[in-house]
Amino acid sequence: MIDKTTLWIVIAGLGIGSFFLRFVFTGLVGNRAMPEWLLRHLRYTAVAVLPALVAPQVIWPNATGGETDTARLAAAVVTLAVGILTKSVIGAILSGAATLFGLLYLLG
Amino acid sequence: MVITTTKSAYLKGFADGAPFILVIIPFAALFGLIATEAGLSVIEALSFSVVVIAGAAQFTALQLMQEQAPTIIVLASALAVNLRMAMYSASLTPWIGAAPLWQRALAAYLTVDQSYVVAVGQFEKAPEMTIPQRMAYFFGCVTPIVPLWYFFTFIGAYLGAQVPDEWALDFAIPITFLAMIAPMFRTLAHVAAAVVAVVVSLLAVAVPYSLGVIVAGLAGMLAGAQVEYWMASAARKGR
Numbered sequence: 345m346i347d348k349t350t351l352w353i354v355i356a357g358l359g360i361g362s363f364f365l366r367f368v369f370t371g372l373v374g375n376r377a378m379p380e381w382l383l384r385h386l387r388y389t390a391v392a393v394l395p396a397l398v399a400p401q402v403i404w405p406n407a408t409g410g411e412t413d414t415a416r417l418a419a420a421v422v423t424l425a426v427g428i429l430t431k432s433v434i435g436a437i438l439s440g441a442a443t444l445f446g447l448l449y450l451l452g
Numbered sequence: 453m454v455i456t457t458t459k460s461a462y463l464k465g466f467a468d469g470a471p472f473i474l475v476i477i478p479f480a481a482l483f484g485l486i487a488t489e490a491g492l493s494v495i496e497a498l499s500f501s502v503v504v505i506a507g508a509a510q511f512t513a514l515q516l517m518q519e520q521a522p523t524i525i526v527l528a529s530a531l532a533v534n535l536r537m538a539m540y541s542a543s544l545t546p547w548i549g550a551a552p553l554w555q556r557a558l559a560a561y562l563t564v565d566q567s568y569v570v571a572v573g574q575f576e577k578a579p580e581m582t583i584p585q586r587m588a589y590f591f592g593c594v595t596p597i598v599p600l601w602y603f604f605t606f607i608g609a610y611l612g613a614q615v616p617d618e619w620a621l622d623f624a625i626p627i628t629f630l631a632m633i634a635p636m637f638r639t640l641a642h643v644a645a646a647v648v649a650v651v652v653s654l655l656a657v658a659v660p661y662s663l664g665v666i667v668a669g670l671a672g673m674l675a676g677a678q679v680e681y682w683m684a685s686a687a688r689k690g691r
Binding site for chain 2 (some may be wrong): 345346350351353354355356357358359361362363365366367368369370371381383384385386387388389390391392393394395396397398399400401402403404405406407415416419420423424426427428431432433434436437440441444445448
């Protein structure tokens with residue numbers, strides 16, 4: 345269970361931090377240019393952090409006690425494939441969910 | 453629709469933001485649902501969405517808190533997920549940097565993936581827009597999106613307590629993240645960043661406090677930037 349004090353510290357800290365990230369340039373930097381090397385690294389933040397976060401959950405899910413699970417693995421592959429092919433976030437979510445529930449039902 | 457006044461700019465923004473309603477409703481409801489699954493009350497889930505207003509970072513924080521990661525790691529990881537917001541801010545600056553401070557502050561709070569993508573696209577297409585028109589357009593984009601983000605977090609949290617375990621909601625976060633990442637693979641550099649991040653993350657899975665995620669994220673960013681640099685150099689030589 346999540347500790348309530350931790351929760352509110354995270355909500356407040358994340359609120360302030362996220363606002364700062366969104367305000368830092370429009371609000372504080374003005375029209376000065378940023379170094380190219382920094383922009384080049386920032387471009388890959390989302391495509392690096394999110395896969396890093398998800399990968400262990402896909403291979404060793406908590407819900408199965410860390411056992412690799414066919415239904416979850418297949419759902420992840422289908423979600424990614426449909427997302428790449430169609431560029432549709434909703435389409436990918438629905439395909440992944442259908443795969444997960446379909447296989448959970450079939451494999452029981 | 454041609455933009456001639458601030459009002460027509462606002463209305464065009466509203467129309468251009470409207471399609472994202474289809475994305476926001478399920479995403480917000482899912483957050484509310486998962487937050488309740490993790491033990492948050494309806495008020496806590498709603499506060500999370502109103503204060504932070506960043507889906508991927510909220511899911512990240514929730515997952516790490518469930519894994520009992522230390523608070524500082526939860527904050528660092530979730531903020532790392534939100535680093536792209538600093539990119540958005542940097543890229544919006546030339547267009548709206550001259551607006552009044554309170555408007556820039558409000559726009560900063562309302563900068564999300566959808567409003568950023570739509571607004572920058574429009575500003576580049578119609579550089580003759582005045583600053584007030586640009587601000588009106590930006591606020592128009594978020595009008596159909598942000599209230600629904602709050603409202604459907606509430607609905608999801610309200611219904612959440614009734615969802616049975618067999619629904620395998622533990623896997624809703626991975627599926628949602630994968631679906632969000634997939635359309636971002638535009639270049640070899642993006643793929644390299646993700647592959648390196650995944651490999652390092654799996655190797656570093658035993659590192660305590662989910663610090664492996666931050667190490668893996670940094671490794672992925674370095675890989676993406678390096679591949680982009682090589683490809684740009686190769687393109688210059690090829691000419």
